[in-house]
Amino acid sequence: MTPGYDLKRVDFIFQDESDWKEILQKSLGRPSAELINELISSELKGRGGAGFPTGFKWKLAADELNPIKYIICNADEGEPGTFKDREILTKVPMKVLTAMAICGYVVGSHEAYIYLRGEYFFLQPALNKAIQEFQATCQELNFDFRINLFxxxxxxxxxxxxxxxESMEGKRGEPRNKPPYPTSFGYLGKPTVINNVETLAHTYTIFKYGAKRFYDLGVQYSRGSKLFSVSGDTPKPGIYELELGMSLLDFVHDFGDGDTKAVQVGGASGFLVPQKRFAETTIGFQGKLTGISLPTGGSMMLFNSSRSMYNVLDNYLEFFREESCGQCTPCRVGCQQLLNGIKAVKRGEKNALYLDKLLRLTETMQYTAKCGLGQSVANSFSSIVENFREEMIY
Amino acid sequence: MVAVLELIDNLAGQYGRDRSSLLPILQGVVKQENYLSEYAMIEIARALNLPAAEVYGTATFYSFLEYKKMGKYLIRICKTITCSMKGKNQVLMAIEDMLKIKVGETTPDGMFSLLQTNCLGFCHMAPAMLINFDVYTDLTPEKVREILSGYLNKKGGADDTRI
Structure with missing residues (x-):
């Protein structure tokens, strides 16, 4: 195995943040159209997994006429195998707060929220302290902007x-139909910019160094660097900032334990890539001309040959069955039936051809489920069942 | 510790009586009471002028808002893929063996409850668990016995680690 090139380690996100006041002041002094153009030309895409162009999102919200708008930082990091956002909020919270304030300035919003997942409750005191310090600076600069922790x-x-x-509005966390999109109808029905923690941290880098430094990293359609949460069968689990567009073969060469059988890219809602596909798979957003390009929220889970892919799929499906909000039938019933189905095949109560029926069910879910959860169950299900069919049966 | 009714009133005063205050109020009650009783949910509904069913529907949606009586120390062990691969079951067995309870149960003295939970976001330090809101990682059966001994020794005292 000869890797094409060494993985390019990048160090932007966790770089010292002590210059945040300067960056804030400098950015608030620039016309907002100029800031939006800077972001658009950096080609930064959302780092939560979906990959929507960030500059475009800000522009859409800025163009809305409603006098009340909200900025929300999505820190509800729940995808199995992802733990980068907590690290950002622990090590460089000021970057995130600064980016939120700049976003507020650009789109014309005075109220912002960080939605932090309940599991990270222990971060609350430190984060509240950072917010207080930040608010004081906003007051000094005469910039009317409040950040709340939810x-x-x-x-x-x-x-x-x-x-x-919905959750912030005090309701069950059931996704809405889209459109309307958040930039026109978001929190409390007002135009809302909602960005992932890491996306905001990247905008800080872009406003600090300019779009070009960011754009020069990565490949076409997948610009810049990205944090990767590496876990599973690897000698060095942890968080790494790497250039986008890397080949999975190079990644495994660096992070694998020499016996890597498959890598789950993008968490339970992502794809499982078997060893034979490592060379042709790159990590980035869709649109690359050659080979398969997989988007990711940054979760990279490695499995070696001691792992049963049946157990892996069983674990994912149990996760989805429990986390499905239950609102739409394809997802609620689909997740239950998929889990029951693979158990029945494993026990020999159904014959192997039943797996094909289940694959058709995931296809139905992909088309008919209301939100990304139900739609993406097909990703891991089909990539595991198609590549490790014998492990599902015997 | 204040009476539940007073607590709800304080929380509603602090966060406001809009629907969007519902989650913070529910969380505030769970923080003190360890769970949401039917009585508490009805009183919250009254305070916010909402149907009680709406409060119940919302509260039961969230896995961190318990609606059954829980022990003083709530153990949540992560069962998602990496933790499972790295020995979660052995750790779980050690806990069950030490506290003499199964998943979903509470010790007779009302000190510990044991639950499994989905990804805690500590996959690089698996297996992981929460006791109330304190995180413990890289668990082994030996390590978890030590941690629980620490809790057992201090349970006689008046301290409360719930933040």
Missing amino acids: MGAGAYICGEETALF
């Missing part, structure tokens, strides 16, 4: 942006 309460689905709004 605690989640243990629901994976609330990471979905419209479910998050």
Whole structure:
């Protein structure tokens, strides 16, 4: 195995943040159209997993006429295998707060929220202290901007942006139909910019160094760097900032334990890539011309040959069955039936062809489920069942 | 510790009586009471002028808002993939063996409850668990016995680690 090139380690996100006041002041002195153009030309895409162009999102919200708008930082990091956002909020919270304030300035909002997942309750005191310090600076600069901390309460689905709004409004975290999109109808029905923690941290880098430094990293359609949460069968689990567009083969060469059988890219809602596909798979957003390009919220879970892919799929499906909000039938019943189905095949109560029926069910879910949760169950299900069919049966 | 009714009133005063205050109020009650009783949910509904069913529907949606009586120390062990791969079951067995309870149960003295939970976000330090809001990682059966001994020794005292 000869890797094409060494993985490029990048160090932007966790770089010293002591210059945040300077960056804030400098950015508030620039015309907002110029800031939006800077973001658009950096080609930064959302780092939560969906990959929506950030500059465009800010522009859409800025163009809304409603006098009340909200900025929300999505820190409901719940995807299995992802733990980067907590690290950002622990180590460089000021970058995130600064980016939120700049966003507020650009779109014309005075009220912002951080939606922090309930599991990270222990971060609350430190984060509140950071917010207080930040507010004081906003006052000094005569910039009218309030940031509030909103605690989640243990629901994976609330990471979905419209479910998050519902949750903040005091309701069950059930996703809404889209459109309307958050930039026109978000929290309390007002135009809302909702960005992932890491996305905001990247905008700080872009406003500090300019779009070009960011754009020069990565490949076409997948610009910049990204934090990766590496776990599973690896000698060095942890958080790493790497350039986008890397080949999975190079990644495994660096992080694998020499016996890597498959890698789950993008958490339980992502894809499982078997060893034979490592060379042709790159990590980035869709649109690359050659090979398969997989988007990711940054979760990379490695499995070696001692792991049963049946157990892996069983674990994912149990997760989805519990975390499905239950609102739409394809997802609620689909997740239950998929889990029952693979158990029945494993026990020999159904024959192997039943797996094909289940694959068709995931296809139905992909088309008919209301939100990303139900739609993406097909990703891990089909990539595991198609590549490790024998492990599902015997 | 104040009476539940007074607590709800204080929380409603602090966060406001809009629907969007519902989650913070529910969380505030769970923080003191460890769970949401039917009585508390009805009183919250009254304070916010909402149907009680709406409060119940919302509260039961969230896995961190318990609606059954829980022990003083709530143990939540992560059962998602990496923790499972790295020995969660052995750790779970050690806890069950030491506290003589199964998942979903509470010790007779009302000190410990044991639950499994979905990804806690400590996959690089698996297996992980929460006791109330304190995180413990890289668990082994030996380590978890030590941690629980610490809790057992201080349970006689008046301190409360619930933040």
